[in-house]
Amino acid sequence: MNVYKPSKIRNIVLLGHAGSGKTTLAETMLFESGSKKRRGSIEQKNTSSDYHEVEHEKGKSVFSSLLNLDWRGSKINLIDTPGTADYIGEVVGALRVADTAIFALNAEYGVEVGTELHWKYTEKYNIPSLIIVNKPDNEYSDFQKTVDMAKERFGRGVVVVQYPYSEGEDFHAIIDVLKMTMYEFPEDGGKPDKLPIPDSHKSQAELLHNELVETVAENDETLLDLYLEQGELTESQMREGLHQSLLNRDIFPLFCCCAKRNMGTGRVMGFLGNVAPDPLEANLPKSVEGEDIKLDTNADPLMFIWKNSSESHVGDMLYFKSYGGTVKSGQDLVNHTTGNGVRVSGLYWINGNKRVEANKIPTGDLAAAVKLKNTGVNDTLHPKDGEVAIEPIHFPEPVIRTAIELKQEGEEDKLGNALHQLQREDPSMKIEHSQELKQVIVHGQGEEHLAVIKYALETRFNLELEYIQPKIPYRETITKTVRTEYKHKKQSGGAGQYAAVSMLMEPLTDNMPEHNDLKVRDTQEIELEWGGKLIFRNCIVGGVIDNRFMPAILKGIMEKMEAGPLSNCRVRDLRISVYDGDMHSVDSNDAAFRTAALMAFRKGFLDAKPKLMEPIYDIEVTVPANYMGDVMSDISTRRGQIMGMDSEGSIQKIKAQVPLEELDHYATRLKSITQGSARYSREFSHYDQVPHDIQQRVMEETMDMQEA
Template sequence: MKIYDDKHIKNVVFVGAHNSGKTTLAETMLFEAGLINRRGSIEAKNTVSDYHEIEHEKGNSVFATPLHTEWRNYKINIIDTPGLDDYIGEIISSIRVADTVVTVLNAQQGVEVGTEIIWNYIDKYHKPTLFVVNQIDHPSANFENSFKTVKSLVGNNAVKIQYPIIVDGAQCIIDVLKMKMYKFSPEGGKPQKLEIPEDQKETAAELHNELVEKAAENDEGLMELFFDKGTLNEDEMRKGIKAGMLNYDLFPVFCMSAINDMGSGRLMGFIDNVAPAASELNPEQSVEGKEIAPKKDAPAALFVFKTVHQPNLGQITFFNVKRGEVKANDKLVNSRNGETEVLNQLFIMDGKERQPVSKLTVGDIGATLKLKFTDTNDTLASPDSQINIKPIQYPPARIRRAVSAVNTKDEEKLSDALKKIHGQDPTAVISYSKESRQLILECQGELHLSTIDWILNNIYGVEAKFENPKISFRETIQRSSASNYRHKKQSGGSGQFGEVHMKIEPWYEGMQEPEGFNIRGKEEIDLPWGGKLVFYNCIVGGVIDQRYLPSIMKGILEVMEEGPLTGSYIRDVRVMVYDGKMHSVDSNDISFKIAGAHAFKEAFLNANPKLLEPTLELTVKVPEDVVGNVMTELQTRRAIIQGIDSANNYQILKCIAPEAELFGFSTDLRSLTKGRATFKTSFSSYQPVPNNVQNELVNKKELVK
């Protein structure tokens, strides 16, 4: 395979809402370039991009798929991404390594909810972006409306490169950069290149002049030329458009029909000649804050952006060459763990097809097999030049489920499979809760969860069940209480004896020291599960020997690990041990541990115990026209709305909500808003549950442990 230099490699990612036509566009570009002999289709389940069995079953893209095409001495690496935001991890990682983002729109809908969600990440990375209004030959297509939605999204820096018209019943595209009209046959393919019709010349000239002005604005030299000549030639316009894309100040808009092969060649030509290459972007930043200049003659550095596990091949690692060149059998060091990896084979991947190559240069995208110590987000670099490229930041999970194997014999197999799934998809987060003794899976939504379940069943042969995780409640007290307990046991020989008198009170930060006690010592314990135990030694006269106080505290802590109400952890209590008795022969550590535990439990139950529940900070971004419905839904979930902000046509609701009430919220919110709302959560605090909820939990014994 031909080796291209960094100036002739362009990396583009296709993003867009579900059914916008990204996979069809990728298929058409490969066909136009002659890399495939016939175009596959989604319906026939034979596209290069959507090759996974689950994608055939669901009828849509699930994974981001790297491909490549070659057009007029340029290599274009394409990453075709899913359109559903449950798979946002695939989309974000692809945007991260792209030089240009191609946002594909359905001409019937324009910018959709999925486009808006993805745009937030494009905007975060400030990647050069162009828009393609696809399906212009559909009876319900509306290019002008689609263009208006683009302007609503990105502002007045959206500029038409093309617009569609019908001439003599034929689909045509007028290109205002080249000032030509392309006329297509019903079969598409190579168009006739014609002069712009008389009735379109005025419109085309206006758009051409607008494009000239936009191009000139982004380069001082071009601006001077524009003032001198009043216009720019095509090469000068290309230079200005590229500068505008690099400055994130110009967003070209194209039109086409991918399914009927109309306009793909022109788009590829623009990517070749105008879209920026990796060497023209701002340099990558290392974790240490150093620039990683994309130079061919520098020590090699690769960034791993995707990992795939295939049963017949093992691990496939996809990387972007950020610096230098990499050759087959090179040895590189993983900056995260210091392990040396040997790149025994190098490939260009086109879906499931692998094309071996001898080397890859800076800017290129490739893959290798069976790395032992490398995961997504890792940096591989030459041994004498260690760097650590900034990792991809993935969004937090939106749903949590406890997962277990239906057959208990498969628990270890399930754990191993989930680790591999996380390695392939970092937005699927796996953890083990010691408190609830559950394996917890966090992911992006119900569709994401169903995909994980499919992979477990069909790839790893594990049948799993998913349940709502147990809620980690806490117990505390609301008033003071005193108690005493005598532990006495005699069964021949040495017996057991210990008597403890104590008072307990609710603890809060900054409270005054207890009154009426002769405080001899104080110990503050930060509890592993949050909150504190403050233990006071108030013994006078030696009624209990000092050496038994740690045993009393140990007994108290054992009760606090399994509270009397629901078996949940106890927090925020202070204890004053002020009296007791001991026996010169029968007293020992175990006696005082038992006495301390019983005395504490009795005092706790008499101190108006209260159950606390975890609450979350919940931020919901909602379109203005459905905010009332969402607020009603939040109120049914005991959420307290603390503030409302506005952003464009959205309302941002800031709430505090009980974790127990948010199960199923992701699905209900999507249903209420037709997928137009988003939300995020973070832990807030533990708050008292309502009395009726507490009584229900205590009665039902819904124990955490």
């Protein structure tokens, strides 16, 4: 395979809502360029990108796929991405290494929620973007409505380059207002005839042409002067103006094509080769310190790992972008994250599930490597004396969780290893081995995401398991000040155990009062790892408890705080003052005082009007306006509190606070009531007291579990 100069490389990511036709578009580009002799289809399960078994079952993209083709001397790397929000991690990784984004819009539905989500990331990474209105042959196609929605959401930078001569079943031609030509396609697609624009469309085409030229000229003072002087811009001036405006995200050219019938993709690829930026110009990486990193073809090799796809006979296939110099097989580099040396051995050009061995990868290109020891996503590889570390990809926080229950005992280690491998491949999932809840909890981006993880555990790792309801990490505290005591006395033949502890337990508040009958000798302020504080005070006078036993008393208290009396969850925000007790010269020891403190704490806690607290999350729901009422009503049934609303065109944003217990299946419910058009994000906010009936229920469940 040819090695291309950076100026001839185009790294393109295909984005858009599920069902907008990205995979078919990629397939048609490969076919039109000659990279494939036959076009595959999703229905026949033979496309180059959606090649995993789970994708065949679902009939849509689940993973991002790297493809490549040659179009008239330019190498176009295509990254086909999933459109479902559940797989957003695949999209974020691809966006990080792409230099141009193509948004596919379904001509029937226009700008959908998945597109909104992807657009935010292109804004974040400042990626040049163009738009393709796909499926104009659909009987419900509405090109103008789609254009209006795009302009409303993405701004006046959206400018029409092409529009359909006719829509629906009659679609067969595209009018290009940049070239001022009509492309008429044969029935089965392919190479079009170039025809003059019909008289019936001349006025509309000229209007759009002038709008396009004026938009380009407005973003460049030199071109504006030329336009005002000449009344027109030459083709080369337009190309340069479009290039710079695209690079600056001042303009978002909008094309039209029918990917399924192979109509219009060649023109898009020509635009990419002639106008789209190369890797030396767009989406330059930043260092971990936030400084721009310029790509230098003469510098030392610099690799950034953006994707990991494990293959049974190969192991980890690590996808990377070359950000400097030339990456060659046999080079010895250093993993900046671990500091360990790495030998670069197998390098490959990737085209879906096919790969071709490569000897060297130039600056700006995308490829994959195998056998990179102890290397994974977000790692930077450079020579021994290099110091540059590229800023890692920041994957979105999960929005759903489930617990795993194995059907066979003794497979815990196997499960742990499998989950570790899956997380290496998919950093958008999180694994929690909760000692507090005594559960293995998987956090994901949605029900579909969790289903794919379960599918991998069962088919790849041969584990039998089921998903069960995850427990809630409640917190416990007290609302009343109490004095409590406990005497531990145990005799069993030889030396026995004896300890007595008296303590004052108080809810922790600001400006707490002192007690005249207590003399504080020592204070420890302990920041609890699960949140909140414990203030532990030694108020012993007269030596009734020796100082050497105070750590054992604290240990007993902490032991019970890690498994509170109400729910077996953790306790927080207390002040405990040990003020009296008793000991024996022979029978008193650390174990006795630990037990006495634990039992005194438990007794006092239950007498101090304890309350149960639950985690509250901030959520933000992005939803079309026509579903807003349904979503707000549903939030209220989940004990949620609406905190605010905002709008971006026809898309509404609802901010609310909802208890975690009510969010466990919220992603599924949200899809159901909005027909899959809404999405949400969540972030932990604080703990708040649960209603009395829930506290009673949890206490009863805990008691039943302890008895069992």
